Structure formats: C-alpha cells, structure tokens
Amino acid sequence: MASQSEFTLTVTIEDLAKMIDMSLLHPTMTDEDVRQGLKLARKYGYGMATACVKPYSIPMAVEELQGSSVLICPVIGFPHGNSTTVVKVFEAQEAVKAGGKEIDMVINVGKALGGDWDYVENEIRQINDAVTKN
Template sequence: MTDADILAGLKIARDNHVATACVKPYFTSLAKQELSGSDVLVCPVVGFPHGNSTTEIKVAEATAAAKAGGAEIDMVVNIGKVLGGDWEYVSSEIRVVNKAVVACGAILKVIFENDYLKPEYITRLCEICTEIGVAFVKTSTGYGFVKQADGSYNYKGATVGDLKLMREISGEKVQIKAAGGVRTLDDLLHVMSLGVTRIGATATVAILEDAKKRGIGNEPVEVSFKPMKEEGESAGY
C-alpha cells in the first residue's frame, strides 16, 4: 500500500465519518493532519501483522504512535506465545503496552488473529484482556492465512462462533471489534446483533451506500438482515 493509497483511504474515512482510520505507524502524524477538523480518529497498528516484536519494541512503537496522534492503538498479540500457552508472557505484554498507551491518553485494542486459535485460546485471551481492562478485543489482522491439508491457504477473519464467544467471555466494559470477513451490510448488521461495536472493513463505501438504499441513517430504524453462515453450514462463510 502506497502513501497515495493511504491518503485515498483517509478521504473515504473523512467523507463517511467513520470511527477511526487504521494506518501504518509511520503515517500517524500525516493521518492526524489529514483528518484534522473531522470526527475520525487515527488508529495506528503495533506489532503488525505477526505480533513477533519484543515487548520493549511494542511499548516503544505504541508510545510513539500515541504521541504522534494515535487515539486508538491496535496491537497484535505474540501468537506463538499464545499457541504455546505462555500466558504469563502474553498477559505481561498486554499489560505493559496497555499501561503505556493509556498513559498517553489513548486506548488499546488487542488483536488475537483467531484463524490460528482454538476456542480455549480465545477464551483465555478474553479473560486476560478483561482482567487488565483493555478497551477492545479484536478478531483479526486480515493477514492470518492458514495452510490447509491440501496445501491451499484459507482465511476466515471474524466468524459468528468466535464473536459470540468473545462477547460471552469478555467483561461488559470490553468492546468487540470484528475485522475481516464483514463484507456486506447484512454481515455488519449480523455482527452488531452479536454485540460487536466496531467493524474493520475495506468495503466501507459499498456498505454505507447499501445502508442508504435501505433507509438506514442517523435515526433508529428496524431492519432485517441475511445472517452470515456459521462454520459447518453447507455454503460456508
């Protein structure tokens, strides 16, 4: 993604009054300038997309991003440590990064990368994030392709089952962000019905255009939606 691509995305964010615009860390200051005067917050990513940076690097990166104008920081957990069950490491890292971010006046979202994780790992991460008091837990980076038995690579992103689990286990004050796989207005409405309060999507314009066509605006309105497929259903999601 070039700087021109990022600027184009920021224009979409500004024109459509989305909650935040996710950017690469180096682009934080410029994004802050580009979105000045709007209601869109800047959201830099940290340890992205693999989560392999040391804790010290994540703290430094998160602090720099927050000081440069990042109001929300999205950090990827150390996925290897999660899969290895090193919960002391995982918990300590989330805690110190959250402390650094909050000290700068920002909030932290913790990205799990659910495609790699069994339900018990997602459960434990939600418990840890609740104990620490992070603002959001987030499903995915968009880069979590998993190699299948036939050699192909598959990516699901936010699934109905995972979102239900995350909402069930996470404390009331912890919000849920669905990222990856939410491609239509129906998808968005479905995940919102599950308790999701933030969506990460590249189909922003198409989703909002569909919302206008269906009479969805600033005033409350009752709408129906086509549910997303759950794992195990024939069409597959």
C-alpha cells in the same frame, strides 16, 4: 423461541459508518493510496470509527482527519506480533505521541498458540500502561 423481528436492527448509514474501521495496512499501499483511504474514512462528514494505519502514516492521518470524528488507530507489532514487548511499548508510545488515539496491537501469536497466556497478558498490560500514562 423468539421471532425473527425481535432480532432486527435498524441503523442509519451514519450509525453503520461509525462501526467500521478503515484498514489502510496493505504492504503495497503508496502514500497516495493511504491519503485517498483517509479521505474516504471521513467522507460525508460522519466518518468511520477509526482509520487503522502503519505508524509512519500517523502524521498524514492527523492532517487528513483533522476536524473529523475518525480516530487514528496505529498498528503495533504488525503484522505478526513477533517484536519484543520492549519494542512494542516503544512503538506504542511513539504512536500516541504522533497522534494515535487507539492502539491495535498484535499479540505474540506463537505465545498464544503455545498457551503462554501470562506472557500475553503481561505484554498487553505493559503496552496499555505505557500509552495511558501519556
């Protein structure tokens, strides 16, 4: 059996910050709340990995995160994944055009729970294809 020391990982605060996604998705967040969250995401110059935002907040995120390493990660089909695939594809394409660099897409939870993995796979593939062609 391995000793405890073999599993110890030492990271700097900067390294740790780059592993964190800042979630700015609460439904009661105002624009000012989102703006303050974006400022926190880039704090100290090393920033977090991503700032997850609702699609309407992408322009604000682009403005606030300009010059930082923090990637803008809009959510698609949020929060329950119930939109049709066509709607999710459109939403993802618009998010990328607006400045989104990563996509956090909510799969159709009902399809997953029902075991319809072909549907889930097809939806992911369509969205991935749509945004990687931009």
